[in-house]
Structures are given as structure tokens and as C-alpha cells.
Amino acid sequence: MRILPWHRKRYPVVELRGVIAARPGALNLQSVSVALEKGFALAPKADKRLILAIESPGGSPVQSDLLGRFIRRRAEETGTRVTAVIGDVGASGGYWIACAADEIRANAMSIVGSIGVIGGGFGLDRLIHRLDIDRRIYTSGRNKGRLDPFRPERPEDVEFTRELLDDLHGHFKDWVRSRRGTRLRAPEDELFDGSYMTGTRGVEAGLVDAIDDVDGLVRSWGGTKARPLWLRPRKPRGLLRLMGRSAIEMATELTDARDLPQFR
Numbered sequence: 001m002r003i004l005p006w007h008r009k010r011y012p013v014v015e016l017r018g019v020i021a022a023r024p025g026a027l028n029l030q031s032v033s034v035a036l037e038k039g040f041a042l043a044p045k046a047d048k049r050l051i052l053a054i055e056s057p058g059g060s061p062v063q064s065d066l067l068g069r070f071i072r073r074r075a076e077e078t079g080t081r082v083t084a085v086i087g088d089v090g091a092s093g094g095y096w097i098a099c100a101a102d103e104i105r106a107n108a109m110s111i112v113g114s115i116g117v118i119g120g121g122f123g124l125d126r127l128i129h130r131l132d133i134d135r136r137i138y139t140s141g142r143n144k145g146r147l148d149p150f151r152p153e154r155p156e157d158v159e160f161t162r163e164l165l166d167d168l169h170g171h172f173k174d175w176v177r178s179r180r181g182t183r184l185r186a187p188e189d190e191l192f193d194g195s196y197m198t199g200t201r202g203v204e205a206g207l208v209d210a211i212d213d214v215d216g217l218v219r220s221w222g223g224t225k226a227r228p229l230w231l232r233p234r235k236p237r238g239l240l241r242l243m244g245r246s247a248i249e250m251a252t253e254l255t256d257a258r259d260l261p262q263f264r
Contacts (some may be wrong), residue, residue, distance in 0.1 A: 009222035010229040012039040013051040018058030020093040029066040035231040043080040058092025064152035071100040099179040105212035119261040124172025
């Protein structure tokens with residue numbers, strides 16, 4: 001008996017690709033919510049299963065958390081089992097999103113983990129001094145100009161930043177613990193030191209459940225005739241797309257200048 005294409009089992013796969021940031025063209029809740037909603041709506045026809053195809057090195061802690069919480073809410077509301085499949089990279093904020101799934105799969109050579117927070121910038125105070133340039137900035141609030149790259153670094157600013165990063169890191173660790181639980185098999189000082197590892201090592205450490213890919217996973221569920229149904233966010237068109245590319249460069253520069261913490 002021949003199985004017609006429209007009779008084959010199809011499993012929804014939502015693509016989550018790119019740097020996580022609250023701007024057009026990046027990976028964030030606004031950009032992928034429609035695709036996620038469609039994926040959960042189609043899940044009942046696919047044995048209540050949904051796949052997240054993750055390709056992300058991380059980015060904004062807030063957007064990572066918003067995406068993770070959104071996925072968990074919809075999964076619990078619809079009774080859907082979610083599986084994350086990491087491709088080349090699912091690290092830092094990308095791994096945060098993967099933890100929203102009930103299980104995580106990856107390629108043997110995928111980059112996973114990087115459970116840490118980073119922030120930084122440049123100190124340009126000596127440069128403008130050599131150029132005989134005066135820095136003129138006026139604030140209301142003693143610390144409104146904190147981390148200004150054009151003035152000497154203050155010890156209290158360093159302490160403030162470290163406390164902020166440690167606070168964010170604590171949220172990250174708590175999230176991983178809550179989602180991975182007893183599956184974590186490596187010491188926490190190794191898992192949460194900010195370093196990354198391959199998918200193979202991730203399985204050994206308990207950050208990943210198994211080595212697999214989207215096609216193999218779909219076939220294991222629905223047989224050799226089963227196919228993935230890819231759901232991707234719409235990309236900006238024309239001038240908006242060009243503006244989005246420029247925004248990437250501008251956002252990176254602003255992030256470096258303002259020392260904004262990142263899951264990267």
C-alpha cells in the first residue's frame with residue numbers, strides 16, 4: 001500500500017536560530033512566538049510531540065528566560081512533550097532555551113553548556129587624556145554614570161558588576177537544576193564554571209540526554225515515512241532586513257560600551 005505524502009506522520013519542528021536579543025531580526029519571544037504557537041497547535045496531530053531545533057550561542061538573559069517560560073507554559077497547558085535538538089551550538093542562552101524542553105538531544109560535536117554570564121567593555125580614559133580631550137557628563141544620581149568607559153574604573157563599580165553577574169549566574173544555575181535535576185552527573189563546579197563542551201561530553205555530564213538529529217528523531221517516533229514539519233519565523237524583508245543587519249552591528253557596539261551582561 002502506497003502512503004500518500006499528506007498521509008505521512010509529520011512532527012512540528014520550530015527553528016530557534018540566532019543571537020538572543022530584544023531587537024528585530026534576532027531570536028526573541030516576539031520573533032518566534034507565532035511559530036511556537038503554531039507548533040503547539042499542531043502537536044496533538046503528532047502524538048503531542050514538538051521539536052525545538054536550536055542554533056544559538058546565547059545573548060540576552062531576559063529574552064532567554066521569556067522564551068523558556070513561554071515554552072514551559074504552553075507545554076504544560078497543552079500536555080505536549082517537547083524535545084530540544086541542538087545543532088552546531090546551543091550554548092549559554094541557547095542552552096537555557098534547550099532546558100525548557102523535556103529532553104535534549106545534540107550532535108556528538110555540538111557545542112553545549114557555557115552556563116555562565118559575561119559582561120565587559122573598554123577603558124578609554126587614558127586615550128582621551130593623551131588626546132587632550134575633556135569628558136563632560138552630567139548626571140542626577142551618584143551612580144548614573146557607572147561603568148563610563150571614558151573615566152577611570154572605580155573599585156565599587158567592579159564590585160557592583162561582579163555582584164550583578166553572580167546574581168544572574170545564580171538564576172541560570174537554578175534553572176538548569178530545576179530542569180535537569182538528577183540527570184546532572186558532573187560536579188557543579190565543572191558544570192557551572194562557564195565553559196562549554198561537545199555533545200558527547202554533554203551526555204556524560206548530564207547536560208544532554210542523547211546523541212541524535214531532527215531527521216533521526218522523527219523517524220524513531222513515526223517510522224521511515226515520517227517527516228519533520230519545519231516552522232520558521234518570518235524574516236524582515238527589503239529595507240527592514242538591511243536595517244536589521246545594521247542593527248546587529250550597532251547593538252554589539254552598544255553592548256560592549258555599556259557592559260550589559262550576556263548569556264554568551
